[in-house]
Amino acid sequence: MSIANVGSLDRIVRIVLGAALILAPLLGFVASVSSTLGIVLMIAGAVLVGTGFISFCPIYRIIGASTRSNS
Known part of the structure; x- marks a missing residue:
């Protein structure tokens, strides 16, 4: 089991x-979903959402x- 290292604000x-x-x-603001940039942005977003929900960042x-307080 991993130890949480992502604080509330983070x-x-x-x-x-x-x-x-x-x-x-998806909404066409930056790039289309089928473009390389669109795919990279969606993958990066998924990683951020995932690490936010599990409160663990492997890079940290x-x-x-x-960023988690010890109290």
Whole structure:
């Protein structure tokens, strides 16, 4: 089991930004869904949403960072 290392504010930012990155190509704001940029944005958004929901970021673990308070 992984140890949570993403704090509350970080979770909210990740979920909101991730949702925006997923929706941008779907709504045609940045690129089309079938373009490479659209696919990359949607994958990045999915990663952000996923790490926000599970409160764990593998990159934070690698670099020894955490935004979660210990209280």
